[in-house]
Amino acid sequence: MVKFNHSIQFILNDEDVSTEAPPGTLALDYARQHRHLNGTKSGCKEGDCGACTVIVGELDAQGKLRYLPMTSCLLPIGELHGKHLVTIEGLNMKELSPVQQAMVDCGGSQCGYCTPGFVVAMTAGLMEPKLPLNETGVLHAISGNLCRCTGYRPIKAAGVQAIEALADKLNTVDRVQSLVEAGALPEYFTGIADRLKTIHGETGVPQPEMALDASDGEKQPRFIISGGTDLYVQRGDELPNANVVLLNNGKRIGAPELRDGRVTFDARMTFEAFAEDPLILRHLPEMPAYNDLIASWPMRTRSSIGGNICNASPIADMTCLMLALEAELTLSGDDGRRRNVPLREFYLGYKRLNKKPEEIVASISFPSFSEPTVVNWEKVSKRAWLDIATVNAACKLRVEDGRFAEVHLALGGVAATPLYLSEASRALEGEPLAASSIHACIDVAMGEFTPMGDVRGSADYKRLLARQLLLVHFEKLYPETISQEDLYAPLR
Numbered sequence: 001m002v003k004f005n006h007s008i009q010f011i012l013n014d015e016d017v018s019t020e021a022p023p024g025t026l027a028l029d030y031a032r033q034h035r036h037l038n039g040t041k042s043g044c045k046e047g048d049c050g051a052c053t054v055i056v057g058e059l060d061a062q063g064k065l066r067y068l069p070m071t072s073c074l075l076p077i078g079e080l081h082g083k084h085l086v087t088i089e090g091l092n093m094k095e096l097s098p099v100q101q102a103m104v105d106c107g108g109s110q111c112g113y114c115t116p117g118f119v120v121a122m123t124a125g126l127m128e129p130k131l132p133l134n135e136t137g138v139l140h141a142i143s144g145n146l147c148r149c150t151g152y153r154p155i156k157a158a159g160v161q162a163i164e165a166l167a168d169k170l171n172t173v174d175r176v177q178s179l180v181e182a183g184a185l186p187e188y189f190t191g192i193a194d195r196l197k198t199i200h201g202e203t204g205v206p207q208p209e210m211a212l213d214a215s216d217g218e219k220q221p222r223f224i225i226s227g228g229t230d231l232y233v234q235r236g237d238e239l240p241n242a243n244v245v246l247l248n249n250g251k252r253i254g255a256p257e258l259r260d261g262r263v264t265f266d267a268r269m270t271f272e273a274f275a276e277d278p279l280i281l282r283h284l285p286e287m288p289a290y291n292d293l294i295a296s297w298p299m300r301t302r303s304s305i306g307g308n309i310c311n312a313s314p315i316a317d318m319t320c321l322m323l324a325l326e327a328e329l330t331l332s333g334d335d336g337r338r339r340n341v342p343l344r345e346f347y348l349g350y351k352r353l354n355k356k357p358e359e360i361v362a363s364i365s366f367p368s369f370s371e372p373t374v375v376n377w378e379k380v381s382k383r384a385w386l387d388i389a390t391v392n393a394a395c396k397l398r399v400e401d402g403r404f405a406e407v408h409l410a411l412g413g414v415a416a417t418p419l420y421l422s423e424a425s426r427a428l429e430g431e432p433l434a435a436s437s438i439h440a441c442i443d444v445a446m447g448e449f450t451p452m453g454d455v456r457g458s459a460d461y462k463r464l465l466a467r468q469l470l471l472v473h474f475e476k477l478y479p480e481t482i483s484q485e486d487l488y489a490p491l492r
C-alpha cells in the first residue's frame with residue numbers, strides 16, 4: 001500500500017470531505033464503497049457505458065466555477081483536491097428535477113441501471129453554456145451513455161422535454177445559478193465556489209504540499225497518470241494502490257501560447273479544452289467538428305493530448321493530427337533537464353518511445369501557420385460516437401503558384417505506430433496541384449506501410465481506406481481545382 005502523507009480535500013455533493021484514501025483510488029469506488037453512494041453505477045469500468053458518470057466542478061483562473069461530466073471509473077480521487085464532485089445523489093431535491101421528471105414522463109428508464117448516468121449527463125449538458133438548448137445539445141450531452149434496454153428515442157425525448165421546460169429560464173452567463181433558481185439544481189450549488197476557495201487558499205490553486213505524488217521511496221513501479229483514460233483501462237486493478245504520479249496535481253493548465261512562431265501548449269491539455277481555445281481555433285477551425293468523432297464528451301473532458309501521444313496507440317486520433325502539424329515534444333526528466341523531440345522521431349516501434357520511463361512530456365508545440373496553409377483530418381470507425389478509428393489520416397498542405405510548396409501527410413491504423421508519410425510528403429512537394437500528382441504521391445504512400453488485419457478490418461480494407469482518406473483530403477481542400485471525377489478515377 002502506498003503511503004500518502006496528506007489528505008485530499010474536496011466537496012462531495014453538499015459535504016466537505018477530507019480523505020486519506022490513496023490518490024489513485026477511483027472516484028467511482030470512493031463514492032460507492034467508502035461513502036455508500038450507490039446511485040453511481042459500475043458498468044464497463046472502461047469509459048464506454050456512462051453508467052458511472054459524475055460531474056466535476058473546478059474553479060478557473062478567474063475564480064469562476066465550471067462543471068464538466070467525467071466517467072468516475074477512470075477518475076483518480078487525488079485529482080479532486082479543491083474540486084466539487086457531484087454524483088446523482090447530489091442532484092436530488094424534494095421533488096424530481098425537470099430531467100428526472102422528463103425521464104419518468106417519457107418512459108426513459110426500464111431496468112434503470114443506466115438511468116443515473118443519463119440523468120447526470122443531461123444535467124451536465126444543461127450546466128454547460130456552450131451546448132445548444134436543443135436536441136443537438138442533448139445528443140452531445142449523452143454521447144457517452146449506453147442503454148441496453150430502453151432504446152434511445154424515449155431518452156432523447158426526455159432530454160428535449162427537460163430543455164423545453166427550462167429554456168426560457170436559463171441564461172448563458174451563469175447557467176448554474178439560473179438552474180438553481182429554476183428548481184433544476186439543489187440550492188447548495190450557489191455556495192460551492194466560495195467553499196472551494198477556502199480549500200484553495202489565497203493562491204487560488206491547491207497548496208504545494210498537496211502535490212499529489214504518492215511516491216513513498218520504495219522501489220515499486222510508478223505510473224504517470226494524465227487523464228487516466230488509457231491507463232485505468234489497462235491497469236485499473238493495480239492503480240488504486242500503486243505508486244502514482246498525478247500530472248493533474250493542482251497546477252493549472254494555462255492557455256496555448258504563440259512563442260517564437262510556434263503554438264505551444266501544456267501536454268495535459270484535454271481534447272475538449274484544446275478545441276475551445278481561440279488560438280487553436282484560429283489554426284484549426286474544424287477542431288470542434290473533429291472532436292465530435294473522437295470518443296465522447298465525458299471522455300474528452302479527461303483525455304489529454306500528451307496521454308494520446310504517450311500511449312502510442314497506432315490509431316491515436318490527436319497524434320495523427322499532431323504528426324501532420326509537425327509537432328515537437330518538450331520532455332522533462334527527474335533532474336528537471338529538458339529536451340525537444342520531433343513527434344515523428346518519438347516512436348521507435350510498437351509502444352516503444354524515444355523517452356526514458358521517468359521523463360514526462362511537459363509541452364507540445366507546432367509551427368504557427370496561416371493561409372494558404374490548410375489542414376484536414378479524417379477518421380473512419382464502425383460507429384460515429386464512442387469508437388476508435390479503423391484508419392485515420394491528417395494532412396497539412398500549402399499550395400503556391402499552383403504547386404505544392406509544403407506537404408505533411410500522416411496516417412493511423414496502418415502500421416505499428418502512428419505514421420508520418422515522409423516519402424509521400426516529399427514526393428508531392430514541388431508538384432503541380434493536379435490529380436495526376438496526387439495519384440503519384442499516393443502510390444508512393446502505399447509503399448510506406450503494411451497494415452495488419454484485426455477486429456476493425458482486414459489488411460486489404462485498411463489499405464483501401466488509407467488510399468480513400470488520402471484522396472478525401474484533396475477533395476475537401478481543393479474542390480475548385482480538382483474534380484472528384486479525376487481524383488477518384490483510379491478507384492473506379
Ligand SMILES: Cc1cc2nc3c(=O)[nH]c(=O)nc-3n(C[C@H](O)[C@H](O)[C@H](O)COP(=O)(O)OP(=O)(O)OC[C@H]3O[C@@H](n4cnc5c(N)ncnc54)[C@H](O)[C@@H]3O)c2cc1C
Nearest residue numbers: 047226227228229230231295303304306307308310317361
Ligand atoms: C471509452 C474510450 C474511448 C476512447 N476513444 C478514443 C478516440 O476516439 N480516439 C483516441 O485517439 N483515443 C481514444 N481513447 C483513448 C484515450 O482516451 C486517449 O488516448 C487519451 O488521449 C489518453 O490520454 P490520457 O490523458 O487519458 O492518458 P493516460 O491514461 O493518463 O496515459 C496514457 C499513457 O501515457 C502516459 N502519459 C500520459 N501523459 C503523459 C505525459 N505528459 N508524459 C509522459 N507520459 C504520459 C501514461 O503514463 C500512460 O502510459 C478512448 C478511450 C476510452 C476509454
Ligand code: FES
Nearest residue numbers: 043044045050073
Ligand atoms: S462504468 Fe462504464 S463508463 Fe464507467
Ligand code: FES
Nearest residue numbers: 110111114147148
Ligand atoms: S434502462 Fe436498462 S440499461 Fe438502460
